[in-house]
Amino acid sequence: MTLKYLLEKEFKQSYRNKVVLGLIVIFPLVVILVMPWAATLDIKNIKVSVVDNDLSSFSQELTQRIQNSTYFTLVSAVRNYEEGINELEVGHADMLLEIPSGFENDLVNLGTSPIQVSINTVNSIKGVMGQSYINMLASQFSQEKAASMASNTKISQAKVDLIIKNMYNPTLDYKYTMVPGLIMITLIILCGFLPALNIVIEKEQGTIEQMNVTPVSKLTFILAKLIPFWIIGFITVSLGFFFAWLVYGLVPLGGYPVLYLFIALFVFTMTACGLLISNKSSTMQQATFVMFFFVIIFVMLCGLLTPVDSMPDWAKFIAGLTPTKYMVNVLRSVYLKGSGIADLKVDLIVLIAMMLFYTVWAVLSYRKSSN
Amino acid sequence: MKQFLAFVQKEFYHILRDRRTMLILLGMPIVLIILFGFALSTEVRNIRVAVLDSDLDNIARQIVQRLEANEFFTISEYIDQSSDIERVFRQGNIDIVIAFSPDFSGELFAPDGSQIQIVVDASDANMAQSYAAYTSGVIAQHFQELMPESSSGGIVPNVILLYNPLLKSSYNFVPGIMGLILILICAMMTSIAIVREKEMGTMEVLLVSPIKPIYIIMAKMSPYFVLSCVNLITILLLSVFLLKVPVAGSLIVLAFVSLLYIFIALALGLLISTLAEKQIVALMFSAMLLLVPTMLLSGMAFPIESMPKLLQIISNVFPPTWYISAVRKLMIAGLPITSTLKEICILLIMAVILINVSLKKFKTRLE
Numbered sequence: 141m142t143l144k145y146l147l148e149k150e151f152k153q154s155y156r157n158k159v160v161l162g163l164i165v166i167f168p169l170v171v172i173l174v175m176p177w178a179a180t181l182d183i184k185n186i187k188v189s190v191v192d193n194d195l196s197s198f199s200q201e202l203t204q205r206i207q208n209s210t211y212f213t214l215v216s217a218v219r220n221y222e223e224g225i226n227e228l229e230v231g232h233a234d235m236l237l238e239i240p241s242g243f244e245n246d247l248v249n250l251g252t253s254p255i256q257v258s259i260n261t262v263n264s265i266k267g268v269m270g271q272s273y274i275n276m277l278a279s280q281f282s283q284e285k286a287a288s289m290a291s292n293t294k295i296s297q298a299k300v301d302l303i304i305k306n307m308y309n310p311t312l313d314y315k316y317t318m319v320p321g322l323i324m325i326t327l328i329i330l331c332g333f334l335p336a337l338n339i340v341i342e343k344e345q346g347t348i349e350q351m352n353v354t355p356v357s358k359l360t361f362i363l364a365k366l367i368p369f370w371i372i373g374f375i376t377v378s379l380g381f382f383f384a385w386l387v388y389g390l391v392p393l394g395g396y397p398v399l400y401l402f403i404a405l406f407v408f409t410m411t412a413c414g415l416l417i418s419n420k421s422s423t424m425q426q427a428t429f430v431m432f433f434f435v436i437i438f439v440m441l442c443g444l445l446t447p448v449d450s451m452p453d454w455a456k457f458i459a460g461l462t463p464t465k466y467m468v469n470v471l472r473s474v475y476l477k478g479s480g481i482a483d484l485k486v487d488l489i490v491l492i493a494m495m496l497f498y499t500v501w502a503v504l505s506y507r508k509s510s511n
Numbered sequence: 512m513k514q515f516l517a518f519v520q521k522e523f524y525h526i527l528r529d530r531r532t533m534l535i536l537l538g539m540p541i542v543l544i545i546l547f548g549f550a551l552s553t554e555v556r557n558i559r560v561a562v563l564d565s566d567l568d569n570i571a572r573q574i575v576q577r578l579e580a581n582e583f584f585t586i587s588e589y590i591d592q593s594s595d596i597e598r599v600f601r602q603g604n605i606d607i608v609i610a611f612s613p614d615f616s617g618e619l620f621a622p623d624g625s626q627i628q629i630v631v632d633a634s635d636a637n638m639a640q641s642y643a644a645y646t647s648g649v650i651a652q653h654f655q656e657l658m659p660e661s662s663s664g665g666i667v668p669n670v671i672l673l674y675n676p677l678l679k680s681s682y683n684f685v686p687g688i689m690g691l692i693l694i695l696i697c698a699m700m701t702s703i704a705i706v707r708e709k710e711m712g713t714m715e716v717l718l719v720s721p722i723k724p725i726y727i728i729m730a731k732m733s734p735y736f737v738l739s740c741v742n743l744i745t746i747l748l749l750s751v752f753l754l755k756v757p758v759a760g761s762l763i764v765l766a767f768v769s770l771l772y773i774f775i776a777l778a779l780g781l782l783i784s785t786l787a788e789k790q791i792v793a794l795m796f797s798a799m800l801l802l803v804p805t806m807l808l809s810g811m812a813f814p815i816e817s818m819p820k821l822l823q824i825i826s827n828v829f830p831p832t833w834y835i836s837a838v839r840k841l842m843i844a845g846l847p848i849t850s851t852l853k854e855i856c857i858l859l860i861m862a863v864i865l866i867n868v869s870l871k872k873f874k875t876r877l878e
Binding site: 157159160163167174175177178179180183184185186187202228229230231234247251252253254255256257258259260261262263264265266267268271274275278279281282283285286300301302303304305306307308309310312313314316317329333337341344421423424425426428429430432433436437440441445446447449450451452455458469472473476477478479480483 | 532535536539542550552554557600628629630633635640643647650654666667671676678695700707711790792794795807818839843850
């Protein structure tokens with residue numbers, strides 16, 4: 141019965157805080173709508189500047205190819221190397237392609253000709269991709285030229301077709317990889333940060349004293365604090381699911397019930413973590429930064445940005461201690477691959493264990509006596 | 512002056528006596544540098560392969576052995592039916608399944624040739640691409656050795672990798688971490704610190720004291736200014752000695768740009784504090800308007816050029832975009848200050864506007 145009154149108090153408090161209320165709706169919307177477009181490691185539109193010393197039909201054709209390619213954007217044609225490097229330095233171009241004089245001549249008569257490529261590799265991914273795209277383009281170009289120049293007799297060669305089939309995401313759309321994980325990010329922020337601030341606000345404002353002198357038990361008090369955030373979590377997640385379907389047409393192949401089961405475990409774990417930090421902190425500033433510290437680790441190591449398999453062993457170990465690692469795996473598997481509970485036994489057991497651990501700790505960490 | 516120093520002392524006590532926050536503020540750059548420097552990578556380490564086995568013949572077995580011998584591959588399962596492919600992927604223990612067409616060796620020299628199918632779990636789109644590329648690389652190499660007379664020549668690109676010849680990812684993110692940490696400490700901490708006085712009612716006490724309001728603000732900012740300088744030095748030291756990312760350009764210019772950025776961040780924090788009445792609101796404002804955009808839109812982790820046009824335009828509004836771009840040029844590429852004139856000008860304009868607006872908006876009267 142006391143729980144009911146306490147819940148009423150908590151709900152009134154959250155309901156009257158318009159900023160928090162707005163956040164519950166706007167945050168998942170922004171995250172699902174904007175983030176997948178921004179958070180892409182796909183390298184497209186590498187800006188190319190060309191020095192054409194040959195001015196032949198071949199060199200112009202090569203330039204044209206670069207312009208037509210989806211990987212490159214031709215930004216400028218310059219007269220010499222120095223001008224080109226200048227384009228690179230001020231950031232107008234990422235790559236400088238220098239076609240030597242005699243390019244067409246050498247290619248026709250000798251069958252080979254060098255081209256000079258300089259890439260700005262401060263962003264190493266861009267460097268690697270730029271290098272492999274230009275190699276691909278060059279070999280394609282020379283193969284076609286070789287084929288058209290001489291229809292030479294081919295010796296019978298072994299012929300192997302490599303067929304690459306990308307299951308679950310045939311177009312390799314980065315957004316499908318990100319969206320399920322981003323639903324989790326909204327949960328971390330709302331169900332992690334808001335509870336982390338909740339008890340500490342009462343401490344700073346001194347209202348916790350009034351709570352401490354009531355006969356309310358620890359468990360009832362903590363439950364009254366937790367339940368509103370569970371509800372907030374479920375509303376957020378449902379909105380996230382809805383936007384994922386509306387905008388990207390993403391529907392979990394494994395079904396919503398499985399997802400909600402795991403979401404429940406995750407929400408319980410995160411809110412308990414938040415309350416734990418809130419209990420241990422004395423000011424909001426402190427709670428914020430402690431929570432922020434953990435959230436950074438949770439997000440960086442969860443496998444959303446870079447796969448856990450690519451991490452060194454010590455990082456893999458730490459990742460194994462975060463609930464987020466399991467959750468990202470679950471969300472991706474259920475959404476894209478249609479995994480069911482039977483496929484995700486390990487994740488289920490680990491998340492249940494974490495949920496129990498943090499909830500018990502959160503309840504125990506609340507002290508009515510001030511020290 | 513004496514009054515001002517007393518206020519500065521008060522603010523330093525505030526932050527110095529909160530051990531936990533101090534520890535996190537000083538430790539955050541270290542943790543970020545270590546995470547980004549060592550933990551986050553997209554390199555391929557171990558591709559778990561399942562072979563769809565319908566009696567591997569000679570050459571097919573050679574290819575499997577070749578994959579097995581490669582350090583990047585582990586053959587962890589042999590499956591019998593193509594219907595098992597779904598199952599192993601759903602359980603998540605396998606990254607690629609490799610399948611050979613029937614009578615693989617025999618059909619190899621027939622006009623139609625043989626086929627190898629590589630089925631990739633593409634639920635991680637980025638890695639799927641690398642997995643497929645690595646596997647086809649190994650297979651292509653095998654066939655090249657099998658018949659060495661394949662043609663070469665054509666266009667030979669001589670590629671020069673400028674500024675980062677070893678292709679280390681740390682060269683890219685160190686400037687990003689600097690942009691993030693400075694915003695975090697200057698803007699977020701300052702805004703919370705000022706709003707806290709409002710919320711607790713102690714602002715009233717400060718405002719009725721004989722000291723000018725401008726000094727109150729400056730005193731509030733001073734510990735965070737010092738902290739961010741300490742953090743800046745920590746990041747630079749760690750990146751030079753731990754990550755071996757050199758400071759290729761002029762240290763003085765770098766320090767100048769960083770100071771400019773710190774002032775912008777402090778002004779932003781002040782601006783937010785004038786808009787918010789409660790700490791939680793200040794916190795959410797700084798998180799939504801500063802932190803998330805810095806992480807997503809500033810080019811810190813994700814290249815701006817790959818974003819849709821609209822987001823590219825929006826990214827121009829955020830100071831970190833320009834700061835990070837300038838630091839990349841000055842620190843990593845080692846270019847002279849002239850190449851960053853655009854960035855520095857924009858940051859200067861932002862600084863002037865923000866400082867003016869936030870000082871104007873700061874109310875010296877209580878409502």
